[in-house]
Each structure stands twice: as structure tokens, then as C-alpha cells.
Amino acid sequence: MFCEGNVRKESVMRQYETIYILKPSLPDEAYEEVVGKFNAIIEKNQGVMIKTDKWGEKTLAYELNKFNKGFYVLLEYCGNAALTKELERLFRLDDKVLKYQTVKLSDRADPEALLKEAKGTEEETQSSENTEEQPPAQDTTETNTEEV
Secondary structure, three states: OEEEOOEEEOOOOEEEEEEEEEOOOOOHHHHHHHHHHHHHHHHHOOOEEEEEEEEEEEEEEEEEOOEEEEEEEEEEEEEOHHHHHHHHHHHHHOOOEEEEEEEEEEOOOOHHHHHHHHHHHHHHHHHHHHHHHOOOOOOOOOOOOOOO
16 A cells, blocks of 8 residues: 555545434534544545535434434545445444435545545635625726716
8 A cells, every 4th residue: 555645545445425414412512523533534444535514404304313403414535345334333333423324436436536626626616605705896987978
């Protein structure tokens, strides 16, 4: 195995997407702690984090463990099958997690290309948000109307 920066090269890396729902009754610091914990598990098991999206608190389609709302988190990462097995085992053990689901997006993934793509879409999103926040430019040209 070779390391280039924080990207690990293995013979075959698969691309996965995992979404999990946390209890809504947790304090904000606890959300950050849990998200950091699962991201660290991916890194610890020779995985590569592509992106983490915190969707925030949303209403559930149906009640889970007497909760009508949940805090959604989406992870996109590369790794092997053992990584997802360990991650799902830890989801089952953590009482803060209401539900989770993992989907394999690709059998062969290039983590470097995916990281570049994710960073490119983040920059596009930030630039589009900045242009939306700026007020429209006012027309400063004066029109000269003469009465004849």
C-alpha cells in the first residue's frame, strides 16, 4: 500500500455512500462529536473520506423509536467491504443512531479523482452563494431628457 498525502492507494477501492440519522434530542456538540467519530473510523480503517454533508434536523417519514424528527448525515467515502462492515457494526452499537443505510456506488473508484471533483463542486457552490448574496448593481447612468 502506498500513501500520497491523505489518499491511500490499494489494489481495489470501492466507493460508498452512507446516510445515518441521529436522535434529535442531542446537543449540537454531540452531533459534531458523533460525526467526527465515524469519520475517524473510516480513516482508521484505510478509507478515504470524500465528503460529509450534515443535512440537519428533518421530519421523518414515519416514527422511529418514538422520534418524529432526526438529524441526517450523509457520508461519501472509498474503502473496502471490511470498512463498511465495521462502520455498520458501530452504527448498531451506538444508541445515538436511529437508522443507517449504506449503498455501494462503484466497484472501482479513484479516491484522488473523487476528492478533486468534490472540492470542485464545493468551490462552485460557494461562488454561486457569494454571487447570490451580492445586491444587484444599480444603473448609475443618467438619462438626459430635454423638453422641446
